[in-house]
Amino acid sequence: xxxxxxxxSLLPLVGSVYSQVAAPYVDSGNGFVFDGVxxxxxxxxxxIVLPQASTSTEFIGEFVAPxxxxxxxxxxxxxxxxxxLLVAWPNGNKIVxxxxxxxGYTLPAAxxxxxxxxLPSSSVNSTHWKFVFRCQNCTAWNGGSIDPSGTxxxxxxxxxxxxxxPSDPNSSFAEHTDFGFFGINFPDAQSSNxxxxxxxNAGTPPPTSVPSGPSSTTxxxxxxxxxxxxxxxxxxxxxxxxxxxxxxxxxxxxxxxLERGGPSTAETGGTYDATWAKSANLTKFDVPGLFxxxxxxxxxxxxxxxxxxxxxxxxxxxxxxNGALYWYPNSRDFSTASGWPSSWSNxxxxxxxxxxxLPSTDHPSADGQRYLEQSATVVQQLLSGQGYSQITINxxxxxxxHVFGFSxxxxxxxxxxxxxxxxxxxxxxxxxxxxxxxVLVTQVIRNGSTILGVRTNDNTLGPDGIVPLxxxxxxxxxxxxxxxxxxxxxxxxxxxxMLQTVQSNAQAAANLPPQSEWIDLPVGQSVSxxxxxxxxxxxPSIDAYDNWADVWSNPRPADAQQYLQxxxxxxxxxxxxxxxxxxYGGSDGIxxxxxxxxxxxxxxxxxxxxxxxxxxxxxxxxxxNGIQSRGRIGVDxxxxxxxxxxxxxxNSVDKTVLLQALHDVTSTMKNVPGLTMITPDNTxxxxxxxxxxxxxTMCSNHWVGAAKMGTSSSTAVVxxxxxxxxxxxxxxxxxxxxxxxxxxxxxGVLMSAAEQAVSRILALAGGP
Ligand SMILES: Cc1cc2nc3c(=O)[nH]c(=O)nc-3n(C[C@H](O)[C@H](O)[C@H](O)COP(=O)(O)OP(=O)(O)OC[C@H]3O[C@@H](n4cnc5c(N)ncnc54)[C@H](O)[C@@H]3O)c2cc1C
Ligand SMILES: *[C@@H]1O[C@H](CO)[C@@H](O)[C@H](O)[C@H]1NC(C)=O
Ligand SMILES: *[C@@H]1O[C@H](CO)[C@@H](O)[C@H](O)[C@H]1NC(C)=O
Ligand SMILES: *[C@@H]1O[C@H](CO)[C@@H](O)[C@H](O)[C@H]1NC(C)=O
Ligand SMILES: *[C@@H]1O[C@H](CO)[C@@H](O)[C@H](O)[C@H]1NC(C)=O
Ligand SMILES: *[C@@H]1O[C@H](CO)[C@@H](O)[C@H](O)[C@H]1NC(C)=O
Ligand SMILES: *[C@@H]1O[C@H](CO)[C@@H](O)[C@H](O)[C@H]1NC(C)=O
Ligand SMILES: *[C@@H]1O[C@H](CO)[C@@H](O)[C@H](O)[C@H]1NC(C)=O
Numbered sequence: 001x002x003x004x005x006x007x008x009s010l011l012p013l014v015g016s017v018y019s020q021v022a023a024p025y026v027d028s029g030n031g032f033v034f035d036g037v038x039x040x041x042x043x044x045x046x047x048i049v050l051p052q053a054s055t056s057t058e059f060i061g062e063f064v065a066p067x068x069x070x071x072x073x074x075x076x077x078x079x080x081x082x083x084x085l086l087v088a089w090p091n092g093n094k095i096v097x098x099x100x101x102x103x104g105y106t107l108p109a110a111x112x113x114x115x116x117x118x119l120p121s122s123s124v125n126s127t128h129w130k131f132v133f134r135c136q137n138c139t140a141w142n143g144g145s146i147d148p149s150g151t152x153x154x155x156x157x158x159x160x161x162x163x164x165x166p167s168d169p170n171s172s173f174a175e176h177t178d179f180g181f182f183g184i185n186f187p188d189a190q191s192s193n194x195x196x197x198x199x200x201n202a203g204t205p206p207p208t209s210v211p212s213g214p215s216s217t218t219x220x221x222x223x224x225x226x227x228x229x230x231x232x233x234x235x236x237x238x239x240x241x242x243x244x245x246x247x248x249x250x251x252x253x254x255x256x257x258l259e260r261g262g263p264s265t266a267e268t269g270g271t272y273d274a275t276w277a278k279s280a281n282l283t284k285f286d287v288p289g290l291f292x293x294x295x296x297x298x299x300x301x302x303x304x305x306x307x308x309x310x311x312x313x314x315x316x317x318x319x320x321x322n323g324a325l326y327w328y329p330n331s332r333d334f335s336t337a338s339g340w341p342s343s344w345s346n347x348x349x350x351x352x353x354x355x356x357x358l359p360s361t362d363h364p365s366a367d368g369q370r371y372l373e374q375s376a377t378v379v380q381q382l383l384s385g386q387g388y389s390q391i392t393i394n395x396x397x398x399x400x401x402h403v404f405g406f407s408x409x410x411x412x413x414x415x416x417x418x419x420x421x422x423x424x425x426x427x428x429x430x431x432x433x434x435x436x437x438x439v440l441v442t443q444v445i446r447n448g449s450t451i452l453g454v455r456t457n458d459n460t461l462g463p464d465g466i467v468p469l470x471x472x473x474x475x476x477x478x479x480x481x482x483x484x485x486x487x488x489x490x491x492x493x494x495x496x497x498m499l500q501t502v503q504s505n506a507q508a509a510a511n512l513p514p515q516s517e518w519i520d521l522p523v524g525q526s527v528s529x530x531x532x533x534x535x536x537x538x539x540p541s542i543d544a545y546d547n548w549a550d551v552w553s554n555p556r557p558a559d560a561q562q563y564l565q566x567x568x569x570x571x572x573x574x575x576x577x578x579x580x581x582x583x584y585g586g587s588d589g590i591x592x593x594x595x596x597x598x599x600x601x602x603x604x605x606x607x608x609x610x611x612x613x614x615x616x617x618x619x620x621x622x623x624x625n626g627i628q629s630r631g632r633i634g635v636d637x638x639x640x641x642x643x644x645x646x647x648x649x650x651n652s653v654d655k656t657v658l659l660q661a662l663h664d665v666t667s668t669m670k671n672v673p674g675l676t677m678i679t680p681d682n683t684x685x686x687x688x689x690x691x692x693x694x695x696x697t698m699c700s701n702h703w704v705g706a707a708k709m710g711t712s713s714s715t716a717v718v719x720x721x722x723x724x725x726x727x728x729x730x731x732x733x734x735x736x737x738x739x740x741x742x743x744x745x746x747x748g749v750l751m752s753a754a755e756q757a758v759s760r761i762l763a764l765a766g767g768p
């Protein structure tokens with residue numbers, strides 16, 4: 001399910017892997033030695049230098065930006081919320097700067113405390129502006145600080161849209177147009193010349209080894225070891241990778257599962273506990289009721305750091321951070337009409353295997369009761385006037401027209417479960433299964449069509465971090481819709497323009513196979529994601545649960561106690577309460593499905609009417625199976641994954657059907673006394689609302705199709721055995737092989753597809 005646009009919310013704590021790490025460089029203009037990076041996409045340099053005194057609370061910073069940069073920002077704690085933000089822009093020949101602070105994903109407010117003083121080597125010329133500044137009282141702020149003896153993460157923000165009033169340091173401005181981040185080791189940024197820099201001179205010349213421009217480096221850990229070969233190397237511990245690795249190890253194969261992130265739930269070693277849940281060792285990822293706080297945390301280390309969409313980079317991938325809505329597949333989901341090869345139509349044996357390992361529940365509280373159901377009751381009343389009937393959704397997976405039912409989840413015993421609590425646990429118990437976390441795979445090593453192993457950032461796994469395969473061994477990519485394309489591109493597999501982009505990145509280019517060995521496949525093309533629109537309502541019966549704002553730090557005491565005692569109550573469930581579906585025939589003859597998800601609270605309210613915030617709830621309406629809109633996923637020169645073409649509502653019939661569905665859902669509002677729609681309010685039509693909707697907030701995080709399955713290498717990336725075309729032993733098992741959107745949220749379809757894929761891989765001749 002979706003919440004809001006990403007903004008800087010995904011920026012991490014110190015983790016294992018950054019696409020860029022600060023390195024020393026000399027600014028040739030003033031001779032100062034900074035520690036910093038140049039972002040390879042916008043060519044903006046960000047640098048910092050600290051005094052040596054550990055008691056100091058200041059630093060000197062610089063931004064060197066081409067004039068396309070209308071404003072530049074730096075978040076000192078690596079996330080937008082709850083960190084000191086430094087923003088600067090040119091105004092004529094001058095540079096204007098402003099300390100800011102954000103408590104939500106809105107325009108950061110001016111922040112009193114830090115003193116920013118421009119230093120004389122700042123300049124504006126015909127091509128660039130350079131801001132060199134002293135920042136005093138800048139190493140600690142409300143809720144955070146820099147540790148001069150430790151490491152940290154900085155986030156940068158870039159915009160090519162000017163601030164509203166460049167002369168005013170307190171000017172408003174629109175959301176950045178791009179962002180990224182880099183790791184920094186603060187001791188590397190300390191300089192004995194600091195006082196000289198303040199006085200405007202470079203002091204003692206730096207050692208000659210310091211380069212004259214920042215460069216990026218990769219972190220490698222530990223001593224080089226002899227590599228152990230494996231039968232199967234699975235890359236990525238999301239749902240695709242976990243189902244696959246478990247079944248391969250069950251078959252006796254020697255399996256290595258590599259995951260770039262760290263632990264999630266307590267059972268896996270996770271320790272990110274709410275204070276109130278510490279006595280039970282329950283992390284944010286364990287407690288279903290903490291789901292909404294994943295999007296409002298000041299320290300969201302779990303989001304992948306190199307894409308501007310929400311993606312989980314931790315054990316479990318998306319299943320550790322998602323809404324856990326879980327639908328058994330519908331026969332349409334695997335039909336040829338949905339783009340699958342005809343040999344895939346019979347999903348039932350594989351879905352049965354999945355259900356046996358991971359059953360769904362529509363009453364997640366361990367006491368079997370349902371809690372906080374008011375929004376479900378209101379929407380039942382609304383839909384009953386539209387010819388809908390109530391079903392137990394997963395008892396009737398093929399019934400998806402004019403039906404509603406209680407939301408179903410892959411929680412077990414009142415806790416988040418998913419493939420981590422099931423498939424992963426059985427795999428871990430086997431001697432022939434090895435799991436390594438905090439390991440980033442950059443590419444597969446190949447000789448023409450034969451994969452020899454994978455390259456990682458971990459030198460303890462083998463020389464240069466390379467892990468080899470046993471004879472006839474195989475690699476399975478399960479890095480998700482953004483992670484898998486990135487690995488393929490760096491392996492010389494994908495459209496030429498993307499491989500050329502990798503070639504433009506000096507570090508990645510060094511390991512890219514020669515052009516004569518490139519394999520041209522439509523990786524990243526024809527992706528889809530549900531366009532989704534939020535409607536926000538009020539009704540006097542609703543308990544909006546304080547919009548989930550207090551569940552992390554200060555939950556309702558009785559609810560916290562009930563949860564700790566018996567894994568029951570409101571906190572045993574995530575926010576969604578009811579789901580509904582309806583089928584629509586489009587004017588192009590294609591049937592499309594609309595899905596609704598109902599929950600108390602709202603991601604945002606924009607209304608001109610007075611309303612009671614304790615009584616809000618949201619219906620998110622998604623357009624799903626049958627949509628024709630497609631987009632494209634790719635990477636930029638920093639190898640950050642992006643939507644090169646947005647996939648939402650590019651097809652006009654899709655848009656017409658979505659509007660029809662919005663009209664239908666709201667058509668019987670008068671039948672429900674007390675029900676008021678506040679966003680959009682009565683000053684706006686649904687057409688105007690959809691037209692004004694920011695495309696990025698239509699995202700549902702349900703991306704499929706980036707390496708889709710098919711029968712031809714001109715239109716698909718993997719064949720019916722999930723093997724990458726034109727390779728001998730490279731496979732993909734994750735959401736990217738799904739040719740088009742399922743009827744419901746995708747994880748159920750994905751795990752059934754993974755069961756089917758791994759059984760075909762095991763059956764395919766020529767393996768280990
Ligand atoms: C916020 C959010 C809410 C969602 N809500 C729902 C929902 O309620 N119901 C539902 O059905 N679906 C939901 N989804 C979608 C669902 O979670 C995804 O479809 C699913 O997780 C995709 O699984 P995957 O295996 O393809 O990839 P992912 O889950 O993305 O897993 C990929 C894994 O690979 C790792 N990885 C990536 N690259 C590398 C690399 N180079 N080296 C090593 N490891 C790597 C990642 O760290 C990650 O752990 C949601 C998604 C998000 C982001
Ligand atoms: C330093 O900044 C903080 C806010 O981060 C402020 O509360 C404090 O008063 C400032 N100290 C000085 C000496 O200005
Ligand atoms: C403009 O400023 C940039 C950044 O300081 C510098 O690299 C460049 O050489 C300058 N160009 C001219 C024409 O002075
Ligand atoms: C900017 O806003 C801050 C905080 O409200 C205020 O203290 C400061 O005077 C403002 N600066 C200007 C130039 O208006
Ligand atoms: C929580 O973890 C700690 C440290 O591992 C352990 O000592 C304690 O027994 C655990 N508590 C529970 C309730 O599992
Ligand atoms: C690469 O493959 C070719 C034949 O396809 C073979 O001759 C050569 O030895 C292989 N190289 C390596 C390093 O395996
Ligand atoms: C809020 O709604 C108004 C119209 O009622 C619209 O002009 C404005 O752009 C909306 N703001 C946001 C942030 O969506
Ligand atoms: C808002 O709604 C809550 C819950 O229904 C109610 O207790 C409260 O009195 C309402 N506030 C106002 C100002 O009407």
